[in-house]
Amino acid sequence: MSTIKNTREKLMETIKTKALEHFKKLGLEDEDAKELLEEGADSIQSKIFLISKTLKEENIEALIKLTHAIKGILLNLGLEEEATEFRKIKQLYEEGKSFKFIKEQTQKSLRKLIGKD
Secondary structure, three states: OHHHHHHHHHHHHHHHHHHHHHHHHOOOOHHHHHHHHHHHHHHHHHHHHHHHHHHHHOOHHHHHHHHHHHHHHHHHOOOHHHHHHHHHHHHHHHOOOOHHHHHHHHHHHHHHHOOOO
16 A cells, blocks of 8 residues: 555656646646646556556557656646657557557656656
């Protein structure tokens, strides 16, 4: 359980400031912005754990769907730069890169997102 908590804390450290600034520019109230941030972080965290499973199963289609979902959540949070990391994963798949290469890039993108890179 501490791994889940640590992942969540590291994720929030990475995305909180930029996301709240984005929401402020949109004119959202602080409480609404914090709620959206929490929901986004929850969604990303759940996707991270599903990605872990799909990597073990070598399920490339599920991996692409999950990384696409993370990209969308990041864009909704105003995190274009972070979303670009996950956009690249689908491009690698479309270019016919090996599962091993895509897995390495996915892990790198996740480490960067949760502040472990």
